[in-house]
Amino acid sequence: MTTTPQRRIDVAGLAIALILLVLAGVVWWDMTRLQILSPYDLGPKVMPVIVSIGLAVLALGNAISAFRGDLPERESLDWKPIILILGGLAILIALISLGWGFMIGTAILFATTSAAFGRRAFLVDLLIGAGLAVFIYLLLGKLLTLSLPAGPLENLF
Numbered sequence: 001m002t003t004t005p006q007r008r009i010d011v012a013g014l015a016i017a018l019i020l021l022v023l024a025g026v027v028w029w030d031m032t033r034l035q036i037l038s039p040y041d042l043g044p045k046v047m048p049v050i051v052s053i054g055l056a057v058l059a060l061g062n063a064i065s066a067f068r069g070d071l072p073e074r075e076s077l078d079w080k081p082i083i084l085i086l087g088g089l090a091i092l093i094a095l096i097s098l099g100w101g102f103m104i105g106t107a108i109l110f111a112t113t114s115a116a117f118g119r120r121a122f123l124v125d126l127l128i129g130a131g132l133a134v135f136i137y138l139l140l141g142k143l144l145t146l147s148l149p150a151g152p153l154e155n156l157f
Helices: 011-032 046-068 079-097 102-116 122-143
Strands: none
Touching: 011 046, 079 102, 102 122
């Protein structure tokens, strides 16, 4: 008599499915609190509904795979890229809150993110990020007249 190996339930996969389901519930709950009177059928509530349903479907699929034991083996985690990206984001938030504006923080975030993906030309990436930040600021701030956090560089435009 042959014995087949017992499939193990993937606890981490179930935890991820639960997190996705909770996130879907939060998006749905937040959508129900929107107080928008739109004469059209398609209003601002449509996109949160689509996102919430998508997250719920992903949660269901992940839970089924976790119960079957079909999820692939996890790779080892490299913390350096995560720390670089989160550090760049923290610098962006800090610079905006300290009044240094959008452009400087965005350039630093671009450079740290490219370093996280393995690029080693930090100063070149900082210049590319600065160019992109100027372009984004001019596009959003001037052309579309959206309010972006102003700092010393933004006041030059």
